[in-house]
Amino acid sequence: MPQHGPQLGPQHGHPPAEPRLALASVDRSFGPVQVLHSVSLDLRPGEVHALIGENGAGKSTTMKILTGYLRPTSGEVLLDGRPARFPDSQAAEAQGVVLIHQEFNLAEELTVEENVFLGRELRRGLVLDTRAMRDRTAALLDRLQARIDPSARVRDLSTPDKQMVEIAKALGREARVLVMDEPTAVLTHRESAALFDQIDRLRAEGVALLFTSHKLDEVRRISNRVTVMRDGRVVLTRPTADMTEDRMAEAMVGRDLSALYPRRATPLGTDVALRVRNLSVPGHAEGISFDLRRGEVLGIAGLIGSGRTEAMEGLAGLRRHAGTVEIDGRPVAIRTPRDAQTLGLAYLTEDRKGRGLLLDKDLRENLTLPSLRDFARPFVDRRREEAALDAAIRDFDIRAPSRAARAGHLSGGNQQKLLLAKTMLTQPRIVIIDEPTRGIDIGTKQQIYDLIHRLAAAGTSVVVVSSELPEVIGLSDRVLVMRQGRLAGEVEGATKTEDAIVRLAMGLGTERNATVAQESPA
Amino acid sequence: MTTTARPGAARARPAINLHVLGPIVALLVLVIAGALMNPNFLSYANVTNVLARSAFIGIIAVGMTFVITAGGLDLSVGSMAAFIAGLMILVMNALVPSLGAGATTILAGMGVALLCGLLAGWINGILVTRMRIEAFIVTLGTMGIYRSLVTWVADGGTLSLDFALRDAYGPVYYGGLLGVSWPILVFLLVAILGEIAMRKTAFGRYCAAIGSNDRVARYSSVDVNRVRLLTYVGLGLLVGIATIMYVPRLGSASAATGVLWELEAIAAVIIGGTMLRGGFGRVWGTVVGVLILSLIGNLLNLTDWVSPYLNGAIQGVIIVLAVILQREQRPEG
Numbered sequence: 001m002p003q004h005g006p007q008l009g010p011q012h013g014h015p016p017a018e019p020r021l022a023l024a025s026v027d028r029s030f031g032p033v034q035v036l037h038s039v040s041l042d043l044r045p046g047e048v049h050a051l052i053g054e055n056g057a058g059k060s061t062t063m064k065i066l067t068g069y070l071r072p073t074s075g076e077v078l079l080d081g082r083p084a085r086f087p088d089s090q091a092a093e094a095q096g097v098v099l100i101h102q103e104f105n106l107a108e109e110l111t112v113e114e115n116v117f118l119g120r121e122l123r124r125g126l127v128l129d130t131r132a133m134r135d136r137t138a139a140l141l142d143r144l145q146a147r148i149d150p151s152a153r154v155r156d157l158s159t160p161d162k163q164m165v166e167i168a169k170a171l172g173r174e175a176r177v178l179v180m181d182e183p184t185a186v187l188t189h190r191e192s193a194a195l196f197d198q199i200d201r202l203r204a205e206g207v208a209l210l211f212t213s214h215k216l217d218e219v220r221r222i223s224n225r226v227t228v229m230r231d232g233r234v235v236l237t238r239p240t241a242d243m244t245e246d247r248m249a250e251a252m253v254g255r256d257l258s259a260l261y262p263r264r265a266t267p268l269g270t271d272v273a274l275r276v277r278n279l280s281v282p283g284h285a286e287g288i289s290f291d292l293r294r295g296e297v298l299g300i301a302g303l304i305g306s307g308r309t310e311a312m313e314g315l316a317g318l319r320r321h322a323g324t325v326e327i328d329g330r331p332v333a334i335r336t337p338r339d340a341q342t343l344g345l346a347y348l349t350e351d352r353k354g355r356g357l358l359l360d361k362d363l364r365e366n367l368t369l370p371s372l373r374d375f376a377r378p379f380v381d382r383r384r385e386e387a388a389l390d391a392a393i394r395d396f397d398i399r400a401p402s403r404a405a406r407a408g409h410l411s412g413g414n415q416q417k418l419l420l421a422k423t424m425l426t427q428p429r430i431v432i433i434d435e436p437t438r439g440i441d442i443g444t445k446q447q448i449y450d451l452i453h454r455l456a457a458a459g460t461s462v463v464v465v466s467s468e469l470p471e472v473i474g475l476s477d478r479v480l481v482m483r484q485g486r487l488a489g490e491v492e493g494a495t496k497t498e499d500a501i502v503r504l505a506m507g508l509g510t511e512r513n514a515t516v517a518q519e520s521p522a
Numbered sequence: 523m524t525t526t527a528r529p530g531a532a533r534a535r536p537a538i539n540l541h542v543l544g545p546i547v548a549l550l551v552l553v554i555a556g557a558l559m560n561p562n563f564l565s566y567a568n569v570t571n572v573l574a575r576s577a578f579i580g581i582i583a584v585g586m587t588f589v590i591t592a593g594g595l596d597l598s599v600g601s602m603a604a605f606i607a608g609l610m611i612l613v614m615n616a617l618v619p620s621l622g623a624g625a626t627t628i629l630a631g632m633g634v635a636l637l638c639g640l641l642a643g644w645i646n647g648i649l650v651t652r653m654r655i656e657a658f659i660v661t662l663g664t665m666g667i668y669r670s671l672v673t674w675v676a677d678g679g680t681l682s683l684d685f686a687l688r689d690a691y692g693p694v695y696y697g698g699l700l701g702v703s704w705p706i707l708v709f710l711l712v713a714i715l716g717e718i719a720m721r722k723t724a725f726g727r728y729c730a731a732i733g734s735n736d737r738v739a740r741y742s743s744v745d746v747n748r749v750r751l752l753t754y755v756g757l758g759l760l761v762g763i764a765t766i767m768y769v770p771r772l773g774s775a776s777a778a779t780g781v782l783w784e785l786e787a788i789a790a791v792i793i794g795g796t797m798l799r800g801g802f803g804r805v806w807g808t809v810v811g812v813l814i815l816s817l818i819g820n821l822l823n824l825t826d827w828v829s830p831y832l833n834g835a836i837q838g839v840i841i842v843l844a845v846i847l848q849r850e851q852r853p854e855g
Contacts, residue, residue: 337740337742337743338745340743354737354738355735355737355740355741357738358739359734360734360801361730369727369742370742370743370744372728376723379718379723380722380723380727
């Protein structure tokens with residue numbers, strides 16, 4: 001599925017343009033910890049530069065220094081070849097250097113045009129010149145070919161539209177350098193494609209662009225040059241055409257990644273751990289039936305919005321639902337998350353920042369929250385909690401700035417490991433993991449795949465819900481595909497291909513798959 | 523950027539910072555200033571007086587700490603106290619002919635107070651949790667309801683406790699054990715139990731988790747509604763206890779009883795370092811906050827440097843300062 005087509009910018013074949021914005025041997029320390037070591041990087045007009053690396057490699061810090069959010073401890077930021085002084089991000093924006101955050105900086109209650117002109121409203125005498133602002137906003141959105149009403153409230157926009165508004169806002173500030181932090185993390189495939197069209201357009205207009213992504217096929221598709229960072233250092237900067245995805249991944253991790261998905265070592269048993277019949281979650285999912293065997297890894301695929309998450313949340317007692325559920329052959333009623341926990345069923349949310357972890361609490365409080373009752377008799381045993389944290393840090397390889405660090409200060413991958421550790425501490429026999437590796441670097445992905453594999457080998461039954469097809473295929477023994485709130489079919493063995501899954505998810509069942517779809521499980 | 527947190531290495535140490543020490547330093551400064559300004563300040567009579575007066579707000583503020591820590595708020599406690607006091611007096615007066623002006627009647631009155639407090643807290647809690655109404659709105663509503671009810675029950679005037687009962691009930695406020703009056707002892711007990719509940723029990727941890735992010739708590743199989751409800755019920759019960767200690771002091775209740783107690787209790791909680799938006803609370807801080815607030819009033823009464831009428835202004839400044847100190851603790855996105 002990676003497209004290796006030539007996607008080079010307009011200046012391809014010409015001598016490279018002078019760098020517009022550059023870092024020259026930049027070091028940066030936070031207290032005693034040095035996070036950037038002599039980083040040099042240059043962004044050229046009319047060029048898309050991809051910055052890749054594992055979580056914690058120093059990408060965010062680099063972007064923040066480029067755009068005035070942080071200052072280098074030593075080294076220089078050069079704008080048009082001259083040392084630039086960005087006392088803060090506003091100063092950088094005033095000089096045309098804009099960072100678009102992964103979490104957007106938009107005032108949700110204001111309209112699109114109000115956001116685009118926020119802080120530099122056009123006036124006519126004492127009053128705001130609403131018409132001029134509306135026209136200018138419409139012109140900016142036109143330039144991006146985005147069909148967004150300038151007077152719509154930002155709250156009512158979809159995520160990709162919000163992103164377009166952010167870009168329009170940056171263009172309205174006459175951005176000459178646009179830095180984007182994982183712009184596609186929140187987008188679907190089709191939305192990403194639309195974004196790339198805009199990026200192509202901006203590149204043709206001579207804007208210098210830098211973006212980060214964990215999706216290497218996108219990096220191949222859209223960037224002219226790629227810089228790989230590891231442990232706060234630049235490992236390499238190359239024309240993208242000279243790199244393959246495998247080489248990028250290896251440069252990021254610094255080791256061979258040939259066996260990303262572990263193989264099942266032992267044959268699967270026949271005991272059914274979980275039997276679900278006619279599960280429905282009003283408004284989201286209907287008629288879901290499946291069996292999950294002991295030690296099995298069952299994948300659930302489907303487009304975003306197909307009801308995967310809602311169905312699983314219903315199963316875990318987080319949403320109202322109907323239908324029959326049996327665990328180890330006994331009918332059970334799971335009305336609350338606590339019921340689920342008592343029965344040994346755990347659900348690991350896809351939304352680790354909003355629903356998974358208390359970002360302002362430390363590792364220990366996060367780790368023991370679901371199983372706190374086991375630590376309280378009647379008073380919470382701090383020593384046992386610390387021992388549990390020791391074990392979790394060891395078993396799940398959680399890397400934190402310090403033991404007392406807040407969960408919010410961990411990298412995405414380590415947050416995910418903490419979330420896994422926290423869930424496994426309740427000793428579930430059935431685990432539903434929703435998007436196990438979203439927004440996580442490849443090295444941590446591999447660790448998480450190994451963990452899931454080890455869990456299954458130890459007899460835990462695992463459900464993996466994922467939007468990444470290679471992941472759901474590589475990890476699972478069987479894959480259920482959901483479409484519009486219903487099971488569209490099941491693929492296994494030789495039929496477990498991306499093509500088959502996509503067809504089922506889109507409602508294009510081939511003859512073969514249609515037969516599979518009609519088979520009712522057991 | 524990341525270093526491995528090795529098992530056993532660098533255990534979480536309570537960091538010594540201004541945020542923790544602030545309230546204590548403020549309290550010490552007040553005590554020292556008071557001692558320098560007026561020699562009577564540290565006298566047994568004055569200290570007991572200040573503590574006994576703090577006890578009502580203090581008992582309520584301990585309960586309020588849990589409500590706020592769990593991300594809630596209760597504006598109704600002042601009028602709840604007035605209403606419970608009025609009801610208690612009515613019931614006890616009505617029981618005198620049949621049960622006499624003795625312990626039985628008083629115990630019955632106490633029972634009514636506890637029951638009322640529980641019920642009132644439960645109503646607030648149910649409206650907030652089951653009906654999903656903003657705590658501010660719910661308790662603004664019940665605040666008006668209780669205040670109006672006590673005015674109505676007292677027919678716009680004052681409800682007075684039967685004189686014979688006053689003599690029998692008086693010792694609950696004026697008496698004590700080993701020279702320490704009952705309100706102080708009860709406050710102390712409530713504070714100690716509260717501190718233990720906050721720091722050492724799963725309930726306290728759940729309150730902080732819910733206040734920090736209630737969705738995360740729910741997804742971690744914490745029974746969010748039950749814990750929230752319990753914080754309001756607990757606060758109601760404590761309002762009942764505070765009222766039991768308060769009624770014998772004046773022997774009456776009116777529309778003016780307990781006015782602004784809710785704000786004093788909330789202010790004490792915030793000064794003590796609990797976050798108004800929830801997620802972090804400490805009971806000992808609340809106790810310090812209560813003492814700071816009542817010491818300011820006491821100091822202004824004992825010295826003639828500043829008019830006692832400025833009491834509210836000075837308390838206001840302290841509250842704002844406390845919140846400014848809190849700001850530094852805000853975690854980054």
